Amino acid sequence: MSIKAGYFRRHLRVDLTEGRVERLALSDDFIEKYIGGRGFGAKLVWDNLRKHGFKRDPLGPDALLVVAPGPLTGVYLPSSGKNSFVAISPATGLYGDSSIGGRFGVALRQAGIDALSIIGRAPELSVLFVDNDNTEILPIPQLKGKSCLEAEGMIREKLGTHGIHVATIGVGGENMVKFACVNTDWGRNAGRTGIGAVMGSKNLKAIVVRGDKDIPVHDLRGLIAEAEKAFKYMRQHKYFKMWQQEGLMNVIAYANEKGILPAYNFKDGVFAKHNQINGATMVANYKIGDSACFCCPMCCGNICLVRDGRYAGTVVEGPEYESCAMLGSNLGIDNFAAVLSANRLCDELGIDTISTGSVVGAVIEGYEKGILSLADLDGREVTWGDEEAILEMIQKIAHRQGIGDILAEGARGITEKWPEMAKVVLHVKGLEQSAYDSRASLSMALAYATSDIGAHHTRAWTVAKEMEQGQDWSDDEKVDIVIYHQKVRPLFDMLGVCRLPWIELGLSERHYANFYGYVTGKEASLDELLQLSNDIYDLTRLINTRLGASRQDDNLPYKVWANPALTGPTAGKVIDHDDFNRILSLYYQKRGWDEDGVPAVDLAEKFND
Amino acid sequence: MSKRLAVIPEQCSGCGICELVCAIRHFGVNNPKKSAIRVMITYPHPVVRMPIVCSQCKLPACARVCPADALRLQNGVVQMVEENCVSCYKCVEACPFGAMYVHEDCGIPIKCDMCGGDPECVEKCPKGAIRLIPEAALGEFRRLNNVLSYAQMKEIEYYEKGEKKTIRYAEIGKEEL
Numbered sequence: 001m002s003i004k005a006g007y008f009r010r011h012l013r014v015d016l017t018e019g020r021v022e023r024l025a026l027s028d029d030f031i032e033k034y035i036g037g038r039g040f041g042a043k044l045v046w047d048n049l050r051k052h053g054f055k056r057d058p059l060g061p062d063a064l065l066v067v068a069p070g071p072l073t074g075v076y077l078p079s080s081g082k083n084s085f086v087a088i089s090p091a092t093g094l095y096g097d098s099s100i101g102g103r104f105g106v107a108l109r110q111a112g113i114d115a116l117s118i119i120g121r122a123p124e125l126s127v128l129f130v131d132n133d134n135t136e137i138l139p140i141p142q143l144k145g146k147s148c149l150e151a152e153g154m155i156r157e158k159l160g161t162h163g164i165h166v167a168t169i170g171v172g173g174e175n176m177v178k179f180a181c182v183n184t185d186w187g188r189n190a191g192r193t194g195i196g197a198v199m200g201s202k203n204l205k206a207i208v209v210r211g212d213k214d215i216p217v218h219d220l221r222g223l224i225a226e227a228e229k230a231f232k233y234m235r236q237h238k239y240f241k242m243w244q245q246e247g248l249m250n251v252i253a254y255a256n257e258k259g260i261l262p263a264y265n266f267k268d269g270v271f272a273k274h275n276q277i278n279g280a281t282m283v284a285n286y287k288i289g290d291s292a293c294f295c296c297p298m299c300c301g302n303i304c305l306v307r308d309g310r311y312a313g314t315v316v317e318g319p320e321y322e323s324c325a326m327l328g329s330n331l332g333i334d335n336f337a338a339v340l341s342a343n344r345l346c347d348e349l350g351i352d353t354i355s356t357g358s359v360v361g362a363v364i365e366g367y368e369k370g371i372l373s374l375a376d377l378d379g380r381e382v383t384w385g386d387e388e389a390i391l392e393m394i395q396k397i398a399h400r401q402g403i404g405d406i407l408a409e410g411a412r413g414i415t416e417k418w419p420e421m422a423k424v425v426l427h428v429k430g431l432e433q434s435a436y437d438s439r440a441s442l443s444m445a446l447a448y449a450t451s452d453i454g455a456h457h458t459r460a461w462t463v464a465k466e467m468e469q470g471q472d473w474s475d476d477e478k479v480d481i482v483i484y485h486q487k488v489r490p491l492f493d494m495l496g497v498c499r500l501p502w503i504e505l506g507l508s509e510r511h512y513a514n515f516y517g518y519v520t521g522k523e524a525s526l527d528e529l530l531q532l533s534n535d536i537y538d539l540t541r542l543i544n545t546r547l548g549a550s551r552q553d554d555n556l557p558y559k560v561w562a563n564p565a566l567t568g569p570t571a572g573k574v575i576d577h578d579d580f581n582r583i584l585s586l587y588y589q590k591r592g593w594d595e596d597g598v599p600a601v602d603l604a605e606k607f608n609d
Numbered sequence: 610m611s612k613r614l615a616v617i618p619e620q621c622s623g624c625g626i627c628e629l630v631c632a633i634r635h636f637g638v639n640n641p642k643k644s645a646i647r648v649m650i651t652y653p654h655p656v657v658r659m660p661i662v663c664s665q666c667k668l669p670a671c672a673r674v675c676p677a678d679a680l681r682l683q684n685g686v687v688q689m690v691e692e693n694c695v696s697c698y699k700c701v702e703a704c705p706f707g708a709m710y711v712h713e714d715c716g717i718p719i720k721c722d723m724c725g726g727d728p729e730c731v732e733k734c735p736k737g738a739i740r741l742i743p744e745a746a747l748g749e750f751r752r753l754n755n756v757l758s759y760a761q762m763k764e765i766e767y768y769e770k771g772e773k774k775t776i777r778y779a780e781i782g783k784e785e786l
Contacts, residue, residue, distance in 0.1 A: 075639055076629050103625070110642065149653065162649065163642075186652040212712060214640040218635065235735065244622075244736070289656055290736065292624035297735030299622035303656050315653040 003523030005218035006071040007031050008112040011044075012135060014128060016202050017061055017120030021135045026114060029609070032522070035532055036070030038097050039494040040115045041086025044538045045095065046607055048119070049088070054546045058088040058096075058194075059176055067116040067167075067207065070496020074215050074294060077227040078234060078507065079498035081106055081294030085336075089193035090201075091178045091355075091410045092430040092454050094547055095540040096193030099458075099493050100167075101236055101293030101301075102185040107165040110211025122203040125174075125389035129159060132211045143205045145171060147348035148183035151206060169196040170350025172398040173420065176200045178410035179355035179432070180398075183347060187291070187317025188301075193431060193453050194410070215400035218521030225513045230507055234297055237505045244290060246279030247300030251321040252329075253278050258467045259570035260437040262330040264384055265361030266426055266559055269437045270568035273334035275580050277324055278582040281336055291317055298500060304340050311337040316344040325435035326357025331364065332384030342391060349398035354456075358432035359407045359414060360393055362425040371420045378402035426557035428455035429549065439560050440570035446583055449554040452540040458493075460485035461503070479587045484520040485531040491533035524600035538591075538599050539607050551597045554584060611665075611685030612741050614721070614728060616676045617750055618659035620738035623648050627660055627730035627739060635719070643712050645721040646730055646739075660739055662730070663687065663708045663721035671700035671709060672722075680719075686723050694718070 009025040011033065034043045045291045048064040049055075057063060066086040073080055083105025089096025089514050098463060107216040108116065111130050118128070124139040140158075143151050148170040165185060172180035173196030180196030181189045192197075199205075217223055234240055242250060252274060255261035259269035275281065282304060291301030306314040319327075327333065327342040346353045364382055374381060378396075382389040396404030406417050411427035426433040431454020438444035447460035457463075466473060486572055492499040495516065501507040513526040544553075556575060564572045585595065593599050625648055628641035636643045646662040669687045672680035679693035680700060694717040701709040701718050710719040721728075731741045742749075757779075766775050 074641075076633060106641075110640065161680065186650075212640075212642045212714075214638040214643070214714075217639045220639065224633065231733075231735075289619070289658060290622035291658075292622035294625050295629060296622075296624050297626070297738065299624060301622075303652075305656070315656060317652070 001343065002028055002522060003031055005216040006520035007114050007216070008213075010113050011115045011117065012113050012130065013135070014116070014118045014135070015120045016118060016122040016126065016137065016204060017467055019122075019137055020118070021137070022266070031071075031114070033532065034536070035069050035494040035529075036073075036114060037082070037084040037494045037496050038086060038490055039532070039536050040068040040519035041066035041084055041097055042095065042536050042543065043607065044115065044117050045086055045088060046539060046543055049444055049543065049546065050608070056088070056093050056547050058090040058093060059197060061121040061202075062119065063088055063198060063201070065118045065195070065198050065202065066140050067108065067118070068114065068446075069109050070494055071519055072512075072515055073518055074106035074109045075515070077215060077247065078230050078501045079293060079296035079298065081296065081495065082493065082496045082498050083108065084493050084496075085182060085190045085195040087193075087195055087198045088547070089431070089453065090176065091194045091199045091412070094429060094549055095102060095453075096195065096542045097453060097493070098181070098190035098192045098195050100182070100184055100190045101296070101498060102165075102188035103294045104165045104167050104184040104188070104205050104209065105496060106212045106294045107209040109215050110167030110213050111209050112211070112213050116207075118202060118204065125203050125205050127155060127206045127208055128204060130207070130213055132210060133518060140205065144174065147171065147243045149186060152183070155206055155208055160210070164208055164210045166206055166208050168350070169199045169204075170348060170398065172349045172351035172408075173197055173200040174205070175398065175400050175408065176411065177351050177400070177408040178397060179352040180350055181352045183350055187347055188293070189347065189352070191354060192456055192458075196350050206373065217519050219518045223515065223518035226511060226518060230501070230511050231297060233507055234501055234505050235240060239505065240298070243298045243300055243504065245283055245604065247298075248320040248322075249279035249282050249300050249302065249324060252324060253280075253327065255321070255436070257569075258464070259440065259565060259568035260463055260467070262325050262361075262435050262437060264332050265330060265358075265365040265424060266433075266437060267365065267563070267565070268567055269439075269565035269570045271334075274329060276334045277336050277339055278326040282319075286336060286340065293498060296498065298505070300500060306337040306340055309337055311341040313346050314341050315339050318347075319343045322435045323353035323357075326354050326361075330357045330361045330435070333387060333390070334385065335387065338387040338391075339585070341387075342394060345391060349394070351394070351398050354434050355410060355432040356394055356397065358426060359410065360390055361395070362405065362414065362421060363393070363403070364420050365424045366418070369424065371418060372425065376403060376418075382570050423558045425563075426455065426559055428555060428557065429453075429553050431455050433557060436461070436463050437565065437570060438463065438556070439564060439575060441585060442572040442575060442579060443482055445556055445575045445580060446478065446482050446483065446562060446587060449556055449580075450486070450587060452537065452544060455557070459489055461489075475583050475586055479583060479590055482587065483590060486537055487530045487533045490536060491529055492534060535606070538603055541593065541597070541599055542604055542607070545598045551584070551595070552599055556580070611744055612726075613665055613685075613747060614662055614723070614731065614742055615740045615742050615747055616660050616662065617738050617740065618657060620736045621658040622736050622738075623650055624735065626733050626735060630729045630733045634717070634724060635722075638639060643715065643719060645708075645710060645719045646711065655711060660730070661706055661708050662739070663704075664706060665721075665723070670703045670705055670746040674699045674703040687720070688722060689717065689720050691717055696707070744756075
């Protein structure tokens with residue numbers, strides 16, 4: 001049975017160098033095989049790499065940026081506001097993607113677009129304006145140097161205050177900071193893998209979308225009945241209200257309790273003053289509103305305001321766990337107002353809070369250990385919890401001033417300049433590690449090492465389960481759960497929906513196979529969808545191996561081997577090389593990749609049509 | 610007694626479920642741009658998330674400007690008489706709240722009809738930000754908030770079983786006038 005609805009079958013291809021806009025059709029075969037979101041992105045990036053002989057040039061004009069929602073984006077079902085940005089990452093030089101919630105992807109769908117791909121470089125700083133069936137490239141050089149929020153404000157003034165959705169880069173993106181992000185709807189960021197730098201390299205300040213079309217649904221009644229079951233399940237969950245109140249900030253307390261909270265650049269897994277930066281503190285003193293992605297009852301987003309003190313007047317969409325941990329405990333900051341200020345600064349400059357917290361933490365530790373001199377720091381000392389110096393350093397990164405010019409190159413650039421820094425920079429493949437410690441969890445270490453984008457938990461997040469399970473898991477079980485996560489979590493990114501209702505509230509993933517059936521008219525079992533998701537994992541692996549990655553890149557940060565957390569429940573634990581090599585080989589074997597982690601030669605043909 | 614829709618913007622998360630369920634109910638399509646309710650968002654100064662929906666005014670500006678007698682107050686609801694409408698959109702411009710909407714696929718303006726007394730947006734809002742309440746109770750939420758902000762709130766700390774706690778109380782009548 002083929003796909004009857006759910007798509008507009010439209011691929012909008014924009015060449016910024018030539019100022020050309022093409023409206024291409026997507027074939028049945030394409031939408032069935034690649035589903036949407038990250039699936040479309042990976043396939044289009046693969047085709048583009050083949051065309052250019054797998055040249056590794058993520059910031060060159062031939063690099064392709066894909067923006068793609070999924071067939072379920074914007075549809076009446078829980079948390080359907082997701083959208084993927086896909087490109088070769090300037091941070092890793094390998095496959096990269098980052099997904100956002102909010103409403104930007106819904107607008108793209110309503111403009112009748114399933115995939116937007118952008119190539120080339122605009123002669124002047126420009127804005128791409130997709131207004132339903134009309135697409136324009138507008139040179140607006142006045143946006144140069146504007147923060148994400150200022151730029152969004154100026155664009156709204158010019159193109160209409162409401163009914164449009166804006167994805168913009170800040171100074172960080174313009175300066176091609178390797179971890180620059182894309183800011184949408186004022187504060188929702190596609191944070192990871194440096195997508196903002198890719199936009200910057202294309203002289204593209206913003207993508208603006210207005211969409212008014214009906215999103216085609218094959219069986220709306222069936223869909224509503226299924227969605228109501230899911231909404232009802234969520235509303236009745238015992239943690240539902242807690243999610244509305246604290247959102248992801250509730251994880252701070254949990255991570256601290258389990259000893260996996262980054263503190264002082266992962267020197268420790270617990271933070272003495274975690275109470276001052278946790279969800280309860282936020283709700284009591286700072287939170288002024290909820291922020292939900294499209295059609296999401298959980299509204300895990302927070303809006304905070306600092307009411308008094310030196311940061312008074314700071315408003316930020318956030319924080320969430322990662323931002324708060326990486327800019328808070330990871331830098332020794334126990335003042336929640338300062339965390340909010342740093343988060344807001346990152347949003348304005350358009351740089352990723354996770355990577356920013358990671359590189360600043362590494363600098364502080366590097367200086368503490370004598371790897372970096374005061375001269376390296378431009379004569380400005382920076383220590384744990386020194387809010388002022390840290391905020392200054394964040395500014396310098398985005399503006400590429402002094403030491404900021406090196407930090408802006410991310411983990412790879414830093415360790416090239418100062419090889420000794422490899423001992424304190426936590427990254428895999430050049431992507432700085434996100435805010436879950438893996439030293440006490442071999443499955444989480446495997447998840448970071450084998451994630452296609454680098455050390456991020458988006459592909460597999462097994463640390464909680466392993467911590468709860470204790471050390472009784474066999475290698476087989478660990479590998480199986482990592483691979484299962486790497487199938488199911490990216491599937492959400494392909495469908496264009498959020499995974500939180502599943503992972504946090506336990507909403508069965510089977511609902512999503514039903515949603516897919518009702519929306520597209522093509523019945524598919526969960527297993528079939530997971531297989532398609534697994535194919536994309538093979539595809540991103542192929543991209544990476546063709547670009548030169550192999551087993552040695554499925555590595556872990558130095559600290560994970562050598563420096564255990566000092567205190568707390570995970571104290572003393574590190575990952576053993578032999579254990580890791582054994583489990584990595586088993587992982588490759590189960591995936592059908594060779595000992596070097598390279599998928600079989602004939603696999604490529606599957607994606608070459 | 611007639612009931613009205615009351616919006617509590619402080620509760621709104623901006624998820625847009627109200628828009629989507631409204632469009633599905635009235636047009637049978639998955640399109641939040643075909644709804645009679647919209648969440649307006651301002652950020653960062655001030656931070657407001659607020660659904661805008663028809664207040665069913667007793668002296669409706671929309672009906673007053675309608676040249677075709679297409680808007681009539683019936684049983685507490687300003688009803689659109691579709692066959693009379695000439696699509697001049699004067700009503701859309703006249704509404705002081707901007708609570709009527711236009712979509713190019715729909716010939717006539719989109720206007721809240723209270724779903725015949727059982728509004729879908731009220732039922733589906735996950736935050737309780739849209740409520741259906743008797744007219745006489747309108748304003749009660751804000752009244753209570755206003756009392757709390759008007760009163761001189763004081764905070765005292767005390768210890769209960771060795772644990773530090775705080776209690777708030779209103780010091781009424783002692784403020785300097």
